[in-house]
Amino acid sequence: MSGEFAGTLSERVLVQRRSGDRDDLGGAAGAWSAGVGLWAALVPLPSAGWGGGDLPSAAPRWRATVRVGADVVPGDRLQWRGRGFVVRAVEADPAMPDRLGLTLEEGR
Numbered sequence: 001m002s003g004e005f006a007g008t009l010s011e012r013v014l015v016q017r018r019s020g021d022r023d024d025l026g027g028a029a030g031a032w033s034a035g036v037g038l039w040a041a042l043v044p045l046p047s048a049g050w051g052g053g054d055l056p057s058a059a060p061r062w063r064a065t066v067r068v069g070a071d072v073v074p075g076d077r078l079q080w081r082g083r084g085f086v087v088r089a090v091e092a093d094p095a096m097p098d099r100l101g102l103t104l105e106e107g108r
Contacts, residue, residue: 005098009039013064014079015072015087032077041065042080045103061088064102068092078104 014037019030045061078085085104092100
């Protein structure tokens with residue numbers, strides 16, 4: 001790992017995960033965890049073109065970079081500067097094995 005990479009992780013984020021509890025009808029009843037803090041680098045992504053049903057996606061998307069080993073999975077929630085995001089994808093790049101890329105969609 002290079003020192004340059006460590007210097008880019010300048011934002012503190014909170015990762016939350018919902019418990020697997022279900023209500024009587026099978027819906028998600030689990031509470032969100034208190035969260036784990038991580039250092040990350042965040043950048044906005046271009047608008048997501050046309051989605052299903054030929055409707056443009058209006059939810060702003062972001063890219064977060066964190067250190068490899070961070071316990072983050074799709075469906076987790078990320079809190080940053082009072083804003084909430086849903087983790088849509090977690091990707092490892094073999095060319096940069098010290099980091100993970102997260103695709104985030106801002107919650108409304």
